[in-house]
Amino acid sequence: MxxxxxxxxxxxxxxxxxxxxxxxxxxxxxxxxxxxxxxxxxxxxxxxxxxxxxxxxxxxxxxxxxxxxxxxxxxxxxxxxxxxxxxxxxxxxxxxxxxxxxxxxxxxxxxxxxxxxxxxxxxxxxxxxxxxxxxxxxxxxxxxxxxxxxxxxxxxxxxxxxxxxxxxxxxxxxxxxxxxxxxxxxxxxxxxxxxxxxxxxxxxxxxxxxxxxxxxxxxxxxLPKKKPKAKKPTRFGVVYLARNQAGEWLMERRPEKGLLGGMLGWPGAEWGDVAVEQPPFSADWQDPGVEVRHVFTHFNLHLSLRVVQTDGKIQPRQGLFLDIKRSDLPTVMRKAFDVAISHLSH
DNA sequence: AAGCCGTGGTA
DNA sequence: TTACCAAGGCT
CATH class of the missing domain: 1.10.340.30 (Hypothetical protein; domain 2)
Incomplete structure (x- = not known):
């Protein structure tokens, strides 16, 4: 040819x-x-x-x-x-x-x-x-x-x-x-x-x-013509952001498969049609009063936050305290991080 | 094979 | 705000 x-x-x-x-x-x-x-x-x-x-x-x-x-x-x-x-x-x-x-x-x-x-x-x-x-x-x-x-x-x-x-x-x-x-x-x-x-x-x-x-x-x-797309549902969740005296944050490594697979995330229950409260340990969790909104490919997310600065020794039911940087996190987790930092500094 | 999987820019 | 879209692949 x-x-x-x-x-x-x-x-x-x-x-x-x-x-x-x-x-x-x-x-x-x-x-x-x-x-x-x-x-x-x-x-x-x-x-x-x-x-x-x-x-x-x-x-x-x-x-x-x-x-x-x-x-x-x-x-x-x-x-x-x-x-x-x-x-x-x-x-x-x-x-x-x-x-x-x-x-x-x-x-x-x-x-x-x-x-x-x-x-x-x-x-x-x-x-x-x-x-x-x-x-x-x-x-x-x-x-x-x-x-x-x-x-x-x-x-x-x-x-x-x-x-x-x-x-x-x-x-x-x-x-x-x-x-x-x-x-x-x-x-x-x-x-x-x-x-x-x-x-x-x-x-x-x-x-x-x-x-x-x-x-x-x-x-x-x-052109090109495209088949219409389905409307996105909205899901709701609660995440818990805890900082210890060493400046480390309680985080968990998400499962390999699925949403944000293999990435760091804040502990909490799975996101769904309703927000589920599931703190990783008992504490005086504070609500910063600001919701995080994020758009994923196939759903919108409304995320409520709970924040605490811990002083004693904590035995969390989920996750590990890690020395993390904002840039290590996927974007939705960065958004929550930014709110928590702002809340704790006031 | 159709649903799942991120994020940011643009109109 | 909403919707669309960007050098797609996996299951």
């Missing part, structure tokens, strides 16, 4: 407009023979799953600084990695990241095929294609949310997502070049992120505007 004119147009646009990103080898450097580090490509792609470039940037730089190679990461302690991931969300990614690093370290190197990559934990159809194309220049087709949107507009696909996924993948494959597959993959995603945006796409400056079937009919802003 010969690489087509649309593909060439997009690569020309990318040569002139590629964003500078910490994990990216520029098209000019690639042309000069610079080869991407598979470890950096893999790490960035895991962090970028359902996560914006702006949110990932500092985390990526910090991880690369602390653990410069996959062997370094494989040798890291679990709690340290979870702590560094705290705040980025989707914590199963961090657990799988470690598992994956250890498998690769045992293998001796990254797999060099898409199938080999996809057999690893945390690497699915998108990420295996992305690493194959970006790190190895293999002609694999990446299909993320950007590509789905771009293809649904280019080919005027009215089928709603997620049903349209296979159709959009087949269409995307028709444009993937045999050469410069890595630059092309990043070019389509850059196009989706900066020009072919969900709302108000900038068709006037799009390198594909004359080819776009949806634009020809003026319906580009209404």
């Amino acid at each position: 010969r690489d087509g004119p649309k593909t060439a147009d997009l690569l020309d646009w990318y040569d002139a407009h590629a964003r500078v990103l910490p994990w990216r080898v520029s098209p000019a450097d690639r042309a000069g023979g610079i080869v991407p580090d598979p470890y950096a490509v893999w790490l960035s792609e895991i962090m970028l799953q359902q996560t914006t470039v702006a949110a990932v940037r500092d985390y990526f730089t910090r991880f690369m600084s602390i653990w410069p190679t996959v062997q370094d990461l494989a040798a890291a302690e679990d709690d340290r990695v979870m702590g560094e991931w705290a705040g980025l969300g989707y914590y199963a990614r961090a657990r799988n990241l470690l598992k994956c690093a250890r498998e690769i370290s045992a293998l001796g190197a990254f797999p060099t095929t898409r199938a080999g990559l996809q057999a690893l934990p945390g690497i699915g159809p998108y990420t295996s294609a992305a690493i194959s194309a970006i790190a190895y220049d293999l002609p694999e087709t990446v299909v993320d949310g950007n590509v789905e949107r771009v293809m649904s507009r280019m080919f005027h696909v009215e089928t709603p997502l997620p049903d349209a996924k296979s159709e959009l993948t087949a269409l995307a494959e028709t444009l993937t070049p045999q050469k410069r597959a890595g630059d092309y993959a990043q070019a389509v995603m850059d196009l989706g992120a900066t020009i072919c945006t969900p709302k108000s796409p900038a068709c006037g400056i799009c390198p594909w505007n004359s080819d776009c079937l949806a634009r020809r009919s003026g319906v580009q802003a209404e």
Whole structure:
């Protein structure tokens, strides 16, 4: 198959407009023979799953600084990695990241095929294609949310997502070049992120505007169609924040599976339709009078707080007193922490 | 196969 | 405020 004119147009646009990103080898450097580090490509792609470039940037730089190679990461302690991931969300990614690093370290190197990559934990159809194309220049087709949107507009696909996924993948494959597959993959995603945006796409400056079937009919802003989403329920809970004289906080490590799996959390009963009082020990718990609200993917949370500064020796029924930093905590636990600190300092 | 799994930015 | 969305994967 010969690489087509649309593909060439997009690569020309990318040569002139590629964003500078910490994990990216520029098209000019690639042309000069610079080869991407598979470890950096893999790490960035895991962090970028359902996560914006702006949110990932500092985390990526910090991880690369602390653990410069996959062997370094494989040798890291679990709690340290979870702590560094705290705040980025989707914590199963961090657990799988470690598992994956250890498998690769045992293998001796990254797999060099898409199938080999996809057999690893945390690497699915998108990420295996992305690493194959970006790190190895293999002609694999990446299909993320950007590509789905771009293809649904280019080919005027009215089928709603997620049903349209296979159709959009087949269409995307028709444009993937045999050469410069890595630059092309990043070019389509850059196009989706900066020009072919969900709302108000900038068709006037799009390198594909004359080819776009949806634009020809003026319906580009209404694509892709999506199935309606269910409304989020609200759950309620109570958490207990206790500080001892050493400045340590009573915390527990959450179970590996499920919400915030493997992360630190404040003790308390499970969250549900009603708030359940379940203090980890008897004390004069104070109510700061401020509720924490937080939005998760599939529910809203209203969290009541109970705070105490302990002086004697406490034998809690749950958790351990730990010397923690705010940055070790997932965001919802940080919010509660901030309220407790403010309350205790008054 | 459809539900579960975070967070922050934007309109 | 509400709703949507972002370089998805796992079960």
